[in-house]
């Protein structure tokens with residue numbers, strides 16, 4: 001998979017991709033992540049990429065020309081399965097989005113800033129608008145980092161069997177059951193005995209019951225669907 005990310009703050013995205021699973025996925029050649037500085041496509045030598053809002057109002061809006069120039073250069077080289085704009089008014093990111101995007105060969109992600117981007121870019125290029133939650137970030141970069149992490153960990157070969165993505169919370173609309181490791185007793189709290197029994201079918205049944213109970217208590221909305 002190839003992921004291109006267009007941003008005016010690429011530095012914000014360097015460390016999220018430089019550690020742990022996303023780093024390993026890049027080293028294994030399973031994903032290539034390319035950051036593009038929007039200012040390289042500025043409309044003048046001052047590096048201008050934004051402008052005042054037509055009709056008045058506070059804040060600046062990213063202009064069409066730098067984004068279009070950057071996108072056209074990328075689109076001339078390959079087709080993208082999705083052109084994603086990170087924005088608080090997009091669809092809230094959920095596991096099924098990650099599952100679907102993980103099937104893509106090429107993803108293009110645009111990070112907004114300031115008051116957002118000129119609406120005409122959304123009409124002309126954007127196929128998906130994604131929010132990571134009902135709050136406003138200073139820009140789309142942290143959202144893009146979250147989205148990329150959720151997608152990359154699903155790519156075949158990225159996770160080992162032990163960390164299999166299939167047992168993650170949300171993969172089957174259930175939260176994950178509680179987990180324990182050694183020591184078997186700590187400050188008077190013992191690990192549930194069933195987990196030490198070696199009886200795999202019983203352990204699996206216990207885990208499923210715990211997952212359902214935890215979901216019922218914490219996220220009953222997940223069970224409605």
Ligand code: ADE
Nearest residue numbers: 086087088131132137143
């Ligand atoms: N940009 C600003 N706020 C955002 C959010 N909640 N999700 C994604 N991108 C954003």
